[in-house]
Amino acid sequence: METDPTPILQEMQALAEQARLFLLSLTRPGWRLYQIGILLALAAMVQLAARMLRPRLHDWLRGREGWPKWRLRASLILMRRMRLILFVLAAWALTFVMREITWPSRSYLIGIAATLATAWLLVGLATRFVRNPLLRRLVSWGLWVYVTLYILGLTDQAASMLDNLAVTFGEVRLSALTLLKAAVVTGVLFTGARMISRGSAARIRADEDISPSMQVLIVKVVQVALYGAALFIGLKAVGVDLTGLAFLSGAIGVGLGFGLQKVVSNLVSGIIILLDKSIKPGDVISLGDTFGWINALGARYVSVVTRDGKEYLIPNEDLITSQVVNWSHSNEFVRLDIYFGTSYGDDPHKVREIAVEAAKGVGRVLTSRPPVCHVVGFGDSSVDYILRFWITDPTEGLTNVRGAVYLALWDAFRDNGISIPFPQREVRVLPCSRMHTGPLPD
Structure with missing residues (x-):
């Protein structure tokens, strides 16, 4: 690994010399110094105006209850950038007026400040389309730095400095400029791949001819293919030699293979689950003490939502190696059993008919x-029965439908004079023939 710091130091010295000369020019009386003073005064006026306008605009937005949500969000975004918007408007207006009444050189710095502020404002508004907060922040800062260097005419010097900041692995040379270009290109490609995958996923899920498990599998394959293509195309676009990194990536892959055995096992198990269609989104399953319906199939885990609102993330490997009860694997029919008893004085033929009719009424x-x-069976206190019935919506709950059938049985038995017995015990106190007053035996 080799690197030469001399070119980097030369570039830094050149930039430092330019900055020193510019700052030195500001110490001398002249229009450069006057423009800095004008910009500071303009910034103070904008700050004061923003403080005065913000409460009024906030109250005005509160009164717009009938507006669509997107319009309210856009208004809030613009209100948060009110100071920058006011500065852009005021700076461009001042630049136009000064160019009309005096020499253009006397408004040069004001024009640069107006251009920078406009670019920063556009970058801030454009990056709002990036939903991930961390990624949005990285993209914002990267674009702000780039547009600043571009407007100030420092892109060549910055590019040369980043290109000189490099390390060499044998025949492979990796510079900071190459890595930055690769990050930008792959980021753009990843954004495009994300948009395409979302659009294709929506179309695949809308196709009713494809089973839910196959829909998930196709979506995952499309996502992996798009993101993988974006990564390799991005690296090749900036000239990264992937063959030179083959040995390093192979060594890293072996290390990750030993350290991430469970992760790889869950990934493979997820693919097997999707291929054999043993479970699919919407199925009602039981795994140990967990009973619920499958909300989503992930690459590493399966999301199972229970009736009490808890969401269990069960690793795919557990669904392959453990015994899983799928209540809706081949069909949606689920049979439930409930047990009850009636007294020996009730006709069992009549009890059976009443119980069946009561269950049908649920x-x-x-x-x-x-x-x-x-x-x-014939119990100690009752004749025991089993009532079996079928449902097709186990996701709506099992305990509640059992409870509804029990209530229907209670009402039907009460209306027809059928009694539900309970155990009764008699306690008899026998009189003693004589009282024992001696010591108790051991």
Whole structure:
């Protein structure tokens, strides 16, 4: 690994000399110094005007309740940049007036300040389309630095300095300029790949002829292909020799393979789940004590939402290696069983008919697959029955439909004089023939 700091120091010395000469010119009386004073006064006036206008605009926006959300968001974004907007308007107006009444050189710095402020304002507004906060901040600062250097005419010096800041691995030379170009190009390509993947994912999910699991698999394959192509195209576009990095990437890959065995296992398990269609979004599953429906299939985990609103992120490997009950794998029919008992004085034939009719009256119980009731035993205090019925919407809950059937049985038994017994015990106190007054035996 080799690097020569001499060119970098020369570039830095040249930039420092330019900055020194510019600052030295500001110490002498003249129009450069006057323009700096005018810009400071203009900034103070803009700050005062923004403080006066902000409360009024805020109250005005509060009264716009009927506006669409996008218009309100745009208004808030503009209000937050009110000072910069006022400075841009005032600086350009002042530049135009001074160029009309005096020499253009006497408004040169004011024009540069107006151009810089305009560029910064446009960058701030354009980067609002980047949703990720961290990425938006990085893009904003990068564009601000670039437009500043471009307007000041320092792009060549900055590019030369970054190009000299390089390291060499054998025949591979990596400079800061190359890495920066690669980051910018790949960032743009990644943004394009993200937009394309979102559009294609929406179209794939809208196609009802494709099963949900295949939709997830196709979307994942498209995303991996687009992002992978964006990465390799971006690196090749800036001249990075990927063959030279093959050995390094292979060594890193071996290290990651040992350190990320679980992650790789979950990734492979996720692909297997999508291919064999064992589970899909919307299925109701039971895994251990977890019962819920599948909300989403991820690359590393499956999101399962329970009835109480908890969302469990179950690793894909657990779904492959553990016993999973899929209540809606081949069809949506789910059979539920409830147990009850009646007294021995009630006719069991009549009890069975009443129980079946009561279950049919519950809204979620299927009548196409009618409920059945059977005697399952003779208990100490009751004749025991099992009532079986079918539903097709397990995602709506199982406990609530069981409770509704129990309530229907209660009402039906009360109306027909069917009693539900409970165990009764008698306690008899027998009189003692004689009282024992001696010591208790050991």
